[in-house]
Each structure stands twice: as C-alpha cells, then as structure tokens.
Amino acid sequence: MSPTRRQIVVGIAGAASAGFASRPAAAQALTGAHAFGFDKPDGRRIPLADYLGRPILVVNTATRCGYAGQMATLEQLWQRYQTRGLMLVAVPSNDFGGQEPLDGAAIAEAARQSYGATYTFAEKTVVRGPEAHPFYRWAAAEKPADTPRWNFHKYLIGRDGALLGGFSAATDPLSPQLVQAIGRELAAG
Template identity: 40%
Template sequence: MSSVYDFTAETIDGQPAPLSDHRGKVLLIVNTASKCGFTKQYAGLEDLHRKYAERGLVVLGFPCNQFGQQEPGDEAEIKSFCSLTYDVDFPMMRKIDVNGPSAHPLYVFLKKQKKGVLGTEGIKWNFTKFLVDRSGRVVDRFAPTVEPKALEGAIEALL
C-alpha cells in the first residue's frame, strides 16, 4: 500500500467507503469518541469541514471504543449523538479499532507513515489526527490535545 487511497472503510451506515473516492482532496482523519474529554473537538472539526470543504478538505471521523470505553454506543447512537449534539456533517465511518491485532488496516498504515512521540506507532487516545495531502501521502500527525483550529495553517498549506 502506497497511499491512503488504497484503503476502504465503511460509512457509519454500513456502506463501502473507498478512500480513493477522495483522491485529490486533503484529508483529516480522526479517531473519535462521544464520551471523552476531547469530544467537544467535534465542533472544531465541523468548523474546519464547513470552512474548507469547498477548497478540497475532507474530514473523516472514525469512532473508536479502545480508550476508556468512551465510545460504547452502536453506529446509530453515534450518528445520532454527532448530528444532534454537534451538527456533524462530515463523513463518519463505522466504529473501528485503531490499535492492536484488530486495528483497521488504514490505521496500521497511518501509524507506520507518521509515528507519534519518540517514534511510537500506537494511538495514545481519542482525537489523534492525521493530515493527508492531495496525493494521499500522510504529512503530519497531531496529538489529541491539539485543537482542530490549530490545524488551519497546515491545512491551508496543502489546499
């Protein structure tokens, strides 16, 4: 696999979602959770989506329950929460694992492309963010503590 476009996910509604559908776009890929201290970042992610979508940014949310069991709901509950609480309009995917033997292949790839602190690959917590350029190359990784608004400069540079 040479780019994120080689992977397929499933939408939160269970439909195939080839990342190649976003070829030529800048992607912000985020593992999310509804009951986390960082959950309020949904608002910032939606702001980025609304501000930059017309210029080619796609935010992709991947719910994950691996950190403190902070995404316990099923896809219908997650979709409802995101819509009703944060008016999320960016694409949300089916709940996945991002670490361990059942990690989604996309996340295995992302972690190898951009390692974390001290060269570690594992995702440390919810709302870790990966920024991908228009050619499908992973260009940066941001910790959960980095607010979405702080990514605007990096996003602008790729648009």
C-alpha cells in the same frame, strides 16, 4: 532476514485491497492512504481513493470522551474548508477508556445532535494494536511517533495519499498548526 518498512506497508496495503479484486487494475494500484477505506454504519464504504487530489483529515472520535467538544470545532473546520476540497472522516473508536458506548448510526446522530456534526462518520473501528484497521496500521508504519494515544488523534493526508502528519488529541481542530497544514495542502493544488 526481517522485512523492510516498505515491504510491511506494501503488504498491509495489499491485504487491505484484497477484498476489491473486482476493481479495475488502476484502482488496485493506489498507494498511500488512497489504498484504504472505511465501512459506514449503513453498510456502504468510504473509499479514500474517492478523494484523490484532495486533502483528507481522519480523526478517531468518541462521544463520551473529554475531548468530544472537538466535534463542534471539527464541524467549524469542515464548514470552512469543505468547499475548498478538504474531506473529513470521523472514525469512532472504543479503544481508549471505553468512551464510545454507542454503535452504528447512533454515533453520528449523537454527534449531530450534541455538536452539529455534518461530516462523514465511519463505523466504529479499532485504531490501535494488532487488530487495528489497515489504515491505522499503515499510518503507524509511516509515522511511528505519531500514533493515536487517545481519542481525537488527527491524521492529515495529502492530495497524493501521503501521510503528512499526526496531531495529538490535545491539538484543537482550529489550532494554527493544523489550520496552516491544511491551508498549505489546499494551496498546493
């Protein structure tokens, strides 16, 4: 008998939080996207649980991608909505066309210098396939039709940690579709 989608998601979330055994039981019980976090280039962590009650936009990025100009429009989105509660996490990835040759803090620095990016950058991360980060495996199980097919795929996470939707690389960060989805989630609080 094969496992249900829920059993797979619960298993992935459990595996992702296994390294946090010293955390309080309440923190271990987090569900949805809040059960995950990303490593930062400086060795610290970005626990998505820190943004419980806030919408989160997770975007896989690459500095040498044809869509890299979206880092500037992501900055505009960030400047417009950060004070209203939006969290933006850039997740650099080399999964598509080898378009992220940089490593560590050099990625965020290149994005800052070229595009004015001031939002949070994770460490370079695998976002597809069997070696994908647990967040991306969870998102793929939640919305199989909305998985990253290229750099600059955007996932919008609701205040409660639910995956509200995926937006393709071709979706501009300031597109009405994405801005309205963020606005609805900000207004819901």
